[in-house]
Amino acid sequence: MQDAPLYDEADGPEGGRAYWLTCADGVQVRMGWWPAEAAKGTILFFPGRTEYIEKYGRAAREYVAAGWNMAAMDWRGQGLADRALKDPATGHVDEFADYQLDVDTMVEAVTELEGGPLPRVLIGHSMGGCIGLRAAQRLDLKAAAFSAPMWGIRFHPAVRPAAWVLSALSRPLGMGGRYAPGTQPETYALAAEFAGNMLTRDEEMWLYMRAQLTAHPELALGGPSLHWLNRALVEMRALLRAPAPDLPCLTYLGGNERIVDPAAVRTRMATWPGAELVEPEGAEHEILMETPDVRDAFFARTIAFFNTHAEVPASVNPEPLP
Template sequence: MEIAPLNNEVAESDEVGAAYWIKTEDKVRLRVGVWCDERAVNGTILLFTGRAEFIEKYGRIVPGFLEQGFAIFSIDWRGQGLSDRVASDAHLGHVHHFLDYQKDVVAMIEAARSLSLPKPWYLFGHSMGGNIGLRSLIDGVPVVASAFTAPMWSIAVPSFLEPVAKPLSRLAVMVGLGEMYTKAQKGHSYALHRSFESNSITNDRPMYEYFIRQATLFPEAHIGAPSMRWLYEGLTECDRLSNLRSPEVPCSAFAGKDDVTVGRKAIEDRMSSWRDGAFTIVGDAKHDLLYDRPNISQKVIQDVCAFFRQYS
C-alpha cells in the first residue's frame, strides 16, 4: 500500500500513526490510518467515523485506547477526509448509494489483513459510522464485538418535516437536484459555521475549539452539509436496517440525552432486543460522546474498552 499523509499537527496526538492509500473495487481511492504499537495486546478497533469526519479528528482519543491495550484503525469514507470526492462540488457531503460505503469497508478489511493488525478485531462506530457498521455486522464483518456512540439508525429531522423528508429528498433526486445542499451551512465546516453556544455536538468548549483549529488548519479534509441524495439514501438505509434482525455479535451502544442529530428511539428499540446488547443513555451530553466533557468522554472510552476486553 502507498503511504498517505497523516497530519499530526491537526490530530494533536502524542502518538505516532501512519496512513495509507487503498482502492475499492469501484476504483475509489480512500485513506486509512493506523495507530499500533506493542501496547496493543487486546487487538484492534476498526473505527468507523461519522459523516464529515476524517482520521485526524480522532487524534486526541487515540492515547486512551492505546493505553487500554487496543490499536486503532480508521478510515476516511468516500466523499470526505482526503479520500476521493464523489460529487462535482468537493465540499458537498454526498454519496451515490449508501451501500457504496460497504465497498469501502471491504477495502478497509483487506488493508487490515495486509497490515497484519493484531487480533481479535472489534468494530467501533460513531453516528453515520454506526449505520455503516450495523450493515457491516449483518454482512459478517470479521469482528468479535462492537460498540457505537450515537449510531445513525434514524436521522433526527424537525417534527414538521418528518413526514415529508424522504419523499421530498427522493423528488429532488428524481428531478436532478440530488447534489443540492440540504442546509444553509452549504460547503462550510460545521465548526466554522456554528458558534459553540449553538452547536449540537459537544458541551465542552475546549473540544469545540479543537474542531475549529482542525477546520482552519486542514480545510482540504472538511466537507459541509449533506446533499439531498445523501439524505434520501440515508433515510432509505435506516428504513432497510430497521427491518433486519440484529446480528449475533455482542454490542454496547451509547447515546447522549441531549442528542438532536440522530433518533434515540431507534437506538432504544434495537438495543432492547439485541442479544448480548447493552445500551447507556449519557446524561448532560450531546451528539459526540468521545468529545464531550472529559468526565463523559473518558468514562465512555473506559466502558467500551472494558466491554471489548471481555472478548479479547
C-alpha cells in the same frame, strides 16, 4: 498501500501512519493506523459524516495505551478521500452500499498491517454507526460499540414526510446533488459558535476540532446532498427492520442528543439481545469529544468491554491521557 498525509493536529500516539487505499470501484480513500505494542487486537473505528481520521487522534491515544491497534477511515466523499461532485463541500454518495466497499478495503489493509490474526472489534460514531451496523452483519468481529449511531435522523415530525418525498424525487428531477434543506456548504464546527452547539459541552474539544479544520480546510465538509439523504433514509429503515447481529453490543447516546433520532437508537437496542444502552445526562452528540467525565467513561467502558469479549487477559487500564 501508499503513504498518505497524517496531520500533526491529530495529536495521536507515536507511530501513527496514514495510507491511500483504492476500493474495488476505483475510489481512493484514506486510512489512519495507530499500532499498539504487543497488541491485544484491532479496533476498526468508523467515523461519522463530515469527519476525518485526525479527529480521532486523541481517541487513538487512549486505545493504543490500553493495548489496542486502531484503524480509522476517511470515507468516500469526505476527509481526503475522493469526492464525487464538482462542489467538494457537498456530502454525497451514490448508494449507501458503496461505503461497504470502503469497509472491505479497510479490512484488507488492516489484515496486512496486523501481520497475523488478532481479535477485531468495531466502534461506529454517528453515520459510522449506520455503516458499522451493516458491516457487523458480515464481518468477523468479537464485539461492537456505538456512539450516537445514525440509525435514524432527528426531524420535526411535520418535516419527516417531506424529507422522504423531496429526497426521493431529487435525482429524477436532476436535483440529487443539491444541498438538503437547512444545510450549507460551510462545515458545522466552523459555522456554529460554541455556545448552543449540538456537538459537545467541552470547549477544549470544540477548539481541537476547529483547529484541525482551520489548519487543513481541505478536510472540511458541508451539508449532505438530497440524494445522500434519500439513500440514508432507505438504509436506516432497512437496518431497523433487519434482525440485530449476533454480537455483543454497547451503545452510548447523549442525554441531549439533537442530531440522530434517539427513538430509533432505543428501538434498535431494545431488540438487540444482551445489548446495553448508556445515556449520559446532558451529553451532546459527540460522546468522544464530550466533557472529560463522559469521554473518559466511554473509553474505560469500551476498553473493558472489548477486553472481555475478545478474551484478552484482564489488566489495569492506564489513566486517561491528557
